[in-house]
Amino acid sequence: MRQLTIGEARRLAIRAQGLDRARPARAVTMRDVRRTIHRLGVLQIDSVSIIAPAHYQVLFSRLGPYDRSLLDELVYRRREFCERWAHEASILPVAHWALLRHRMESNERRTRTLGAFLAAHPAYAAAVLGLVRSSGAMAAGEIPEPDGTFGRSEGWWGWTMAKCVLEALFAQGTLAVAGRRSSGFARAYDLAERVIPAPHRTRAPSRTEAQRELIRLSVKALGVGTLRDIADYYRLPVKESAARIAELEGDGELQRVAVEGWRAPAWLRLETPIPRRVQGAALLSPFDPLVWFRPRAERLFDFEHRLEIYTPAPRRRWGYYVLPFLLGERIVARVDLKADRAKRVLRVLAAHVEGHADAEVVSPALAAELRLLAEWLSLDVVRVGARGNLARSLARALREGDPRR
DNA sequence: CCGTTAAGCGGCGTTTCGGA
């Protein structure tokens, strides 16, 4: 079997994600945005905007400062992309709607749970659907509850009856997300036939055909990956993924390789050139596909990464919203960021450097990246707090590199 | 047949931003 060094695997992954080179100095166009999402396949959404919503941040790390309305134009007006549950809530090329159809009727956890809700309240579900049909796109808060009042949700995850019905109909493909209300926060749902253009909505590839195509897309986006890496990209069942990978290997589309230090075998697309060097620098969203699947991030980068958004404050190790910093072919640091919009300050609440990296090399590159991020967010200044083993060095690099001094 | 690993499932937690 062909052998790959860990460095080769890293460079393959980084190039596949479009993070292998310095970003263009010219202005970012709609074509750049379109190409980037196609390359990634999945653009994970998180609307909670600690810095910027996660999908905007993912694009920023590949493209640099860009006009966020370009993405809204492509998704919600031109309908070149759609929202769908991929590995999580995501933006996808609209052609991929058909590839996920097999699970709109399937028995997987999400569809099943929400389907049970629909079955329990058929009359109310029909009323909600009728309202959307006659009124056009609706957000959950605009639809009355069964008793005629407008419901309040209890906490983040306490959905109203209206929200449950809308999400269930979205999961089974009757409704689609037509747009967003309240500057990106709230989904507005409409009939899928009014959102997803006909050829993409009506095409119905078989389950195995769709899975094969999703596996192709996963491997393309990962560069190289184990069975579990590949299955996770679209959250396909692991067993079925193994069968599809074997088929693609048999057809000569995928090549099986052994990566240095990995127990499980991995696959890549045949004839994929392996970059000899990569030279990018990017602050990654915690939702970035490069580090999204934690076992992979550990295996590939020796980087222990976890979302601590849902961890109670005293138990957090790295911070609330932590961005890994990719420099060349390693993840060298992580920063807990917060955009203080009222004071126009980008706050670095904590900064940690990885054990294998040199703080004196990392700090100037990270400082430059933070300044660019602040500029993009229309914040005037970057301020570094005391927490973390990189804080002092980073603060110094920011002072020294300040063009106003 | 037993030990280990994988899969499945239920419970639980924090912050932003627009508008009144």
Add this chain to the structure above:
DNA sequence: TCCGAAACGCCGCTTAACGG
């Protein structure tokens, strides 16, 4: 200045599968 509405993933346990 306050209030309402919206945004999923991790941990740990149980059960299933696998391999020696």
